[in-house]
Amino acid sequence: MVLVLKEKKTANFRIVPDKNGNRYEFFCDLSYALVCTTAPIKKDKPEEELLFAWETEGRQHFNKCQKCGKWIIDAMFNPDVFTCVNCTPIEEYPDYCPECGAETKDTGYFCHICGTRLLYGGEMEDEKAN
Amino acid sequence: MKKQTEIRKKALSRFGFGTSAMKALVVCENCNSLESSGRIYCSKCDSKLPKTSLYNLYKSQHTCCSKCGTVLSVNMRYCPHCGIRVKEKYALCAL
Numbered sequence: 629m630v631l632v633l634k635e636k637k638t639a640n641f642r643i644v645p646d647k648n649g650n651r652y653e654f655f656c657d658l659s660y661a662l663v664c665t666t667a668p669i670k671k672d673k674p675e676e677e678l679l680f681a682w683e684t685e686g687r688q689h690f691n692k693c694q695k696c697g698k699w700i701i702d703a704m705f706n707p708d709v710f711t712c713v714n715c716t717p718i719e720e721y722p723d724y725c726p727e728c729g730a731e732t733k734d735t736g737y738f739c740h741i742c743g744t745r746l747l748y749g750g751e752m753e754d755e756k757a758n
Numbered sequence: 759m760k761k762q763t764e765i766r767k768k769a770l771s772r773f774g775f776g777t778s779a780m781k782a783l784v785v786c787e788n789c790n791s792l793e794s795s796g797r798i799y800c801s802k803c804d805s806k807l808p809k810t811s812l813y814n815l816y817k818s819q820h821t822c823c824s825k826c827g828t829v830l831s832v833n834m835r836y837c838p839h840c841g842i843r844v845k846e847k848y849a850l851c852a853l
Contacts, residue, residue: 655790658815659783659785659812659815660785660790661783661785661790661791661792661812662789662790662791662792701774701792702773702774703774703775703776703779703780703783703812704780704812705775706775707770707775713780713816713819714816714819714820716831717816717820717829717830717831718776718777718829719831719838720763720767720838720839721760721763721764722838722839723839723840723841724837724838724839724840724841725836726830726831726835726836726837726838727834727835728835728836729835729836729841729843731841734760746838747763
């Protein structure tokens with residue numbers, strides 16, 4: 629399977645003009661929460677200004693989804709698979725096998741009946757596609 | 759195994775990851791600031807905060823078990839929490 633990553637250099641942002649330059653407000657791409665407001669920045673080119681704001685103050689507050697390329701806050705990030713929670717829901721150890729419905733015996737990563745991997749259902753789908 | 763995942767879940771929640779972190783956060787509809795879900799009014803703009811947390815937003819984007827409300831991955835045939843057979847086609851969780 630070919631993973632197509634949409635190249636998105638920064639999170640969604642809004643420019644707030646200030647007397648000493650422009651302030652940049654960066655928003656989470658999933659929750660639309662305002663995460664960071666930068667100090668006033670003044671550069672010759674708008675692109676240069678944006679990237680400077682992003683690299684110096686914005687970037688550190690965000691995680692990048694490895695599937696869809698969105699920039700998201702920690703709460704909307706699945707650290708087990710490095711994606712946003714929309715691409716791969718957060719999973720807990722199951723009480724029942726999601727494939728055959730057998731009760732799990734709390735033994736390991738695989739179902740003792742059908743052999744299905746018990747964690748990371750979202751990833752299993754990718755493996756089938758491969 | 760289950761104990762290990764529980765310990766990991768607790769550790770991650772301390773760093774702001776996971777469903778417990780989502781439940782603790784609300785986004786102000788007026789100024790978009792992140793607020794604690796226990797608050798009634800926004801600390802920045804004083805407007806009333808919505809009752810729906812980030813967890814409600816997360817659930818609304820996924821299919822959920824009709825019996826226990828567990829968020830399900832697209833390829834699941836049985837609910838991993840209560841074990842009931844998941845219908846082929848099921849509605850998105852309501853907010």
